[in-house]
Structures are given as structure tokens and as C-alpha cells.
Amino acid sequence: MTSVDHLDLNLLRVFQAIVEERSLTKAGERLALSQPAVSYSLGRLRTLFDDPLFVRTRAGMQPTPVALELAGIVGKALDMVRVALRYAERFDPATSTRTFRLSLSDAGEMAYLPAICRALRERAPRVTLSVQPLPVEEIEEALRASRLDFAIGNLPELMPRTRHQVLFEETYVCMTGRRRGLPVGAALSLEQFVRAAHVNVKSVEHSHHALDDALRAQGVGRNIALEVPHFVALPSVLSVTDLYATLPKRLARILNRDNAFRLYELPVTLPPAPVTMHWHEHFHEDEGNAWMRALLAEIVERFDE
Template sequence: MTSIDHVDLNLLRVFQAIVEERGLTRAGERLALSQPAVSYSLGRLRSLFDDPLFIRTRSGMQPTPVALELTEIVGRALDTVREALRYAEHFDPATSTRTFRLSLSDAGEVAYLPVLCAALQKAAPRVKLVIEPLPVEEIEEALRSSRLDFAIGNLPALLSRTRHGLLFEEPYVCMTRERRGLPAGNSLKLEQFLAASHVQVRSLEHSHYTLDDALRAQGVGRNIALALPHFVAVPGVLAATDLFATLPHRLAHILNRGNAFRVYALPVHLPKAAVTMHWHEHFHEDEGNVWMRNLMIDILASFTKM
């Protein structure tokens, strides 16, 4: 039996990174190691476990059956070590060089990221922020394993599985480019909404893609002319066409700062989009996690006044 006294525990970090990234180069980038250093560590891991562990294929480094069995065990071990080390860490935002990883949709990047970066630059100038959008189904495990520190968005599927807090709720509105012949007033009639051609946003990073389910539940169907994976392309598309887009009203407010668009209230009642922040139970009392949570809560509280 191999003694733990003779094992470099950093090898387990390399193992986990290769499992999750499926490549030596990407694993090295994640750990700030060169590819030769990762290859050397993989050689030591293979010798330690007497198994190839990973097989190079066209789709990346595929784990062997032994590696698959080790993945959960190594993950739990690293989680335990990280949790223990956090108790020894005093977080001082003025001097900390900690990296926080946040899953945020493209809509969140447009709406929240500028003010968050400005606040961090002032309060914690050496702290690094990494934005890593993940599909909803991957977020819980990423929070547990410290691949992510937080996730922010309209994420109802995570409410029963993570620590979370409601940041704000916001209604949906309908937006189109300013032009002649548009309906007067600030509201669309149902027949006008149905007659229009629409942009549909179906992102795996948040739950706005359920919008059409809510409309269909009220017997309302949209004429979808364009389906997009993200909100970021919406203003350019609307500026060049007569299409309408239904989106959260704060995002519409930000995209319409030049008053190039007309924003309407919807002719049907839809549930508000609840924007929540999520983190893992393991890190609920962590000083840095608590500080960063409070900072984001303070910043995003301003959005309730928009």
C-alpha cells in the first residue's frame, strides 16, 4: 500500500483537471501549469495507480475504468482539503489575490458585470473574477467542487439543491426598433403581439427559454422568425429588422439607452423572472464567499430601483 507520506497531493488536482477538461493543455491552463508539467504529473499518476488512467482519442483524453472509479473519490478528497484550508484563511479584500468564479448568462454580463467589476476594482483591487457560463445541469456539481463559487440568473431548477438568495424579480417586456406605424402608447394589444414576428432566445445558461411554455399555457403562441442561443445579438437584429423581442425589462432598459427602440408592456400576464444567486453549503461560512455575496447583493439591489 502506498503511504500518503510519499504522495504529492497536487497530483490529485492534476487528475481532477484532466478528468474535467479532457485535455492536457486545457488542464494546464486551468492550473497555471505548462503542458510538459502536466504530462510529467500524469506519468507519476499512472505509476502511482498502475494504470494508464487516460487514453488519447480524437475527442480528447478519455478516462479508463479505473480513472472513472477514482473520479468521485478524488473529488471528495479535494473538497475536504479545500474546506479545511478555508478555515485557516483570513479574507482581507484590500490585499486578497483570490479568484472568484461566477456563472453568468450573457444577459447578466451585459447588465451586472460592469458595475460588479467597478466595485471590485475599488474594494478589492487584487481580486480576480472569472466568468464561466455553464449549462444549468452542471452548475450544482461545479459549486460543490469549487469549479464555481457562485451562479446568478433565473435558475429555478437549482433552488432545492443549493444555498441561494433572491436578488430581485422583474417583469418581461417587448421591444422593437423605433419606426413609423408602431402601436401608440406603452402597451401592445394581444392581436398586435400575435401579428408580430418575434425573436426567441433559448439559452441553456438560464431559464428564460421557458417563456414560450408560459405563453402557451395561456393559449398564446408567438410567430418565431429567429431563434438565438443568447441575448447579446438581440439589439443588432432588432435594429436591422421589424422583429420584436420579449426580454427582462432591466435588460431592455440597458439596451435602449440610446432610445433606438420602443419598449411595450406585454398584453398577457407572465410570471416575473426571479434572479437568484447560488452557492454551495460547504462554503456558506467562508469569509471570502460571505464578503463576495454581500458585495453582489449590495450592487444588484440597485437594479430594483430601475
Template sequence: MNSLDHVDLNLLRVFNAIVEERSLTRAGQRLALSQPAVSYSLGRLRTLFDDPLFIRTRTGMQPTPIALELASIVGRALETVREALRYAESFDPAISTRTFRLSLSDAGELAYLPPICEALHRLAPRVKLRVEPLPLAEIEEALRASRLDFAIGNLPVLTSRTRHRLLFDETYVCMTRKRRDLPRGRGIELAAFVNELHVQISSVEHSHHALEDVFRSQGIGRNIALELPHFVALPSVLAVTDYFATLPRRLAQIFARDGRFQIYDLPVQLPQASVTMHWHENFDHDEGNVWLRELMTDIVRRFDERPSK
């Protein structure tokens, strides 16, 4: 068994270069190594893995089946090492190639991902953002293990376990497509609200579960015509039906920008949902984490100042 302590990790760089270049000469040029040095490294790799790894053919060095299996593993390992080394560098958003991982609900993706990406494209064009929505039970460990940099949402169970920042307190409204028989004004009577057909969003977000609990506790039984697991399809459904949907105010404002929908205050008192951003204490002073933290905070908190179309 080969111990990591006795393996030269530079051999993996040589392996990766040969896989991608299919030539010892071009691999050497890419790594600033002579061809004899590359050949020597290939010999060590063959001994390490007990396999020829590459066969010389007229079209270049062709990988063996084992080499093909190793290629993706080695590629991921090298990317992980590069990512780790970036933490040791001074963070400059204009040139950084760092990857950040963010957990968002589907409502968060719809509301905040576009302006976040616009800002990154403008201010940090080489930074990568990977959205990885995780079950609530996995988020704390993912933050601790650096598999996740941030989580944004209504996540009250995490506030005592992670570093966090309150972004805003969300309220809920109901929305339906505009039509002549609708009540005028911003409010709707409870009787009219209950009489309508409704869409229920069965999201994993804590606040949506709390919403359903409040309706039940007040004895408000809605006539559910459609259940959806997320908000993505909601505007398309509402546009062709008379259904009502209860949803976060900010998301309703986005959907209603084209003038198709009417938004009403709910005829029932619902608790506000605190939307917070979470990260791990190990990255309190990490330059990249701090920079993106402040950027996303500014974007999310300034949401209500964005002009309607």
C-alpha cells in the same frame, strides 16, 4: 510510480522559477535560495521526471520538450495551491488576490456584470472574477466541488439543493425601435402584438423556456422572423428592423437608455421569474464568499435606482 507522499512540493516552486527565469541564479534569488540549493533541487527534479528538464546554453537554461509540457501543468497546480491557502487567510478586499468564479446567463452578464466589475475595481482591485456560464445540470456539482463560487439566474431546480437568496422577481416586456406608427402609451393590443414580426431568444435560461410555454398554452402564435441563442445581438438587430422582442424588463431598460427603443407591457399575463443567487453551504461563513455575496446582492437589488442616461 512516484507517490505524492514522497514528493517535496517545494521542488515544483523551483521548477516553475527556472522555467520563468531561465537561470539558476535568478531562480535562487527569487526564491531566496542559494545557487547550490537550486542545483540540488534541479537534480532531484531530473530524477523525479527521468529527464534533463533544462539544458545550459549561451542564452540560459533552455527547457526540454518534457519540461515545456510540464510548465503549464505545474503552473496550474501552484495556482490551485495558492488559491486554497487564501481560504485560510482573513479576507481583506483591499489587498486580496483571490479568484471568484461566477455563473451568469448572457442577460445577467449584460445587466449586472458592469456594475459588479466597477465595484470590484474600486473596492477590491486585486480580486479576480472569472465568469463561467455552465449548463444547469452542472451547476450544483460545480458549487460543491469549489469549481464555482456563485450562480445567479432563474434557477428554480437548485433552490432545494443549494444555499440561495432571492434577489428580485423579474417581469417581461416587449421592445421595438421607436417610430411614428407605433401605439402610444405603455400598452399594446394583443392583435397588434401578434401581427408584428418577432425575435425569439432561445436561451438556456429556465424563465425563457417558461415564457414560450405560456405563449403556446394561450394559443398565441407569434410570427418569428429571427431566432437568437442569446441577447447580445438583440439591440443591434432591433435598431435596423421593425421586429419586436420579448425580454426581461431590466434588460430592456438597459437597451433603451439611449432613447432608440420603445418598451411596452405585454398584452398577455406572464409569470414572474425569480432571480436567485446560489452558493454551497460549505462557504456559508467564508469571509470572502460572504463579502462578495453581500456586494452582489446590493448591486443587483439596487439596479432600479441606477439613473437612466
């Protein structure tokens, strides 16, 4: 029987990396190990579990049934070790070299990232913030697996399943080029809105369906002329076309700082969209995580002040 007293935890890290990467080379790059070192560790793992664990195929290193069964157990075990080590560290923002990983859409990057970075440089100059936008459906697992510390956005799907804090409720406006929009002070009617050609921002990081649902309830829909994955494309597109775009009001104010566009209230009523911050239960009491949560909430909540 194998004793845990003689188990090298680094072997489990190698095992997890091979499971997720399906490649010895990529696993080595991820762990900063040479391929021979990864191969040696795999040999030790095979001896430890008395199983090949991985079989080389054209599609990569495919796990055996034993490896597949072990993958979930090993992943949870490493998560618990990481949590335990975090608790062993006292967090001092002035000296910490910790890296925090945040999932944020491009709208969030444009709106909040400058202020977040400024605050970090002033209060925690050695801390690193890694922005890692993820598809909505991947965020919960990334938080659970400690690949992500926080996610901020309109993420109603996550609210029942993660720790979260409502930061504010977002509203939306319509924006178009100043030379092509309605006269100053004019209201945008539903008929004009439907007749216009629109840019639709369709991002993997968020999914806002409220506008189309509201239009559908009135028996109409948008004329989509262009779909883009990010809000950052809107200024250059709207400035040279007659297209309209619907976007968060806070972001619209940023993009319209030079008064280059016209903003209109939407001709349909949308429910406010809660913008929330999410984190995993296993970091709820962690000092560093709690400190960073407080900073993020302070910046985002005070954005309009």
C-alpha cells in the same frame, strides 16, 4: 501498503486534470506543467496505484476501470483540501488577490457587471472577477467542484439543491424599433402580439418558458422569425427590422436609454421570475465568499435605485 504521509497532493491534481482533459498536453497546460512533467507524474501514479490508469487511444487518454473508480474519490478529496485551505486564509478585501468565478448571462453582464466592477475597484482593487457563463445543467456540478463560486440568474432548477438568495423578481416587456411600433401610448393587444414577427433569445445559460406557456394556454403562439443566443444582438436587429422581442424589464431600460425603441406591457400575464444567487454549502462560512455574496446582492438588489 502506501502511506498517506508520503503522498504528494500534486499527483492527485495531475490525475484529476488527465481524467477531465483526456490529454497529457491539455492537462499540462491547465496545471502550467510541461508534458514531460505530466508524464513523470503519471508514471508515479501508475506505481502508486499499481494500474495503468490511462490508455492512449485515438480519442485521447482513456481511463481504466480503476481510474474511473478513483476519479470521484480524488475529486471530492481535492474539493475538501481546497475548502480547508480557504478557511486557513483570512480575507481582507483591501489586499486580497483572490479570484472569484461567477456564472452570469449576457443580460446579467449588461445589467450588473459595470456596477460590480466599479465596486470591486473601489473596495477590493486586487481581487479578480472571472465571468464564466455556463449552461444551466452544468452549474450545480461546477459549484460543487469549486470551478465556480457563484451563479446569478433565473435558475429555479437549482433552488432545491444549492444555497441561494432571492435578489429580486424580474418582470418582462416587449420591445420593438421606434419607427415600426404602435403609436405612442397604444397598448399591445394579444392579436397584434401574435401577428407580429418575433426575435427569440435562446441561450444555454437560461431557459425562460413562461411566455410560450402563457400563450399556449390561450391557444396561440409566437411567430418566431429569428433566434439568437444572446440579448446583446437585440438593439441592432430591432433597429432595422419590424421584429418584436420579449426581454427582462431591467435590461430593456438599459437598451432603451437613448429612447430608440418602444416598450410595451405584454398582453399576457407572466408570473414574476425570481433572480437568485447560488453558491455551494462548502463555502457558506468562507469569509471571502460571504463578503463577495454581500457585494453582489447589494449591487443587484439596488440596480433600479
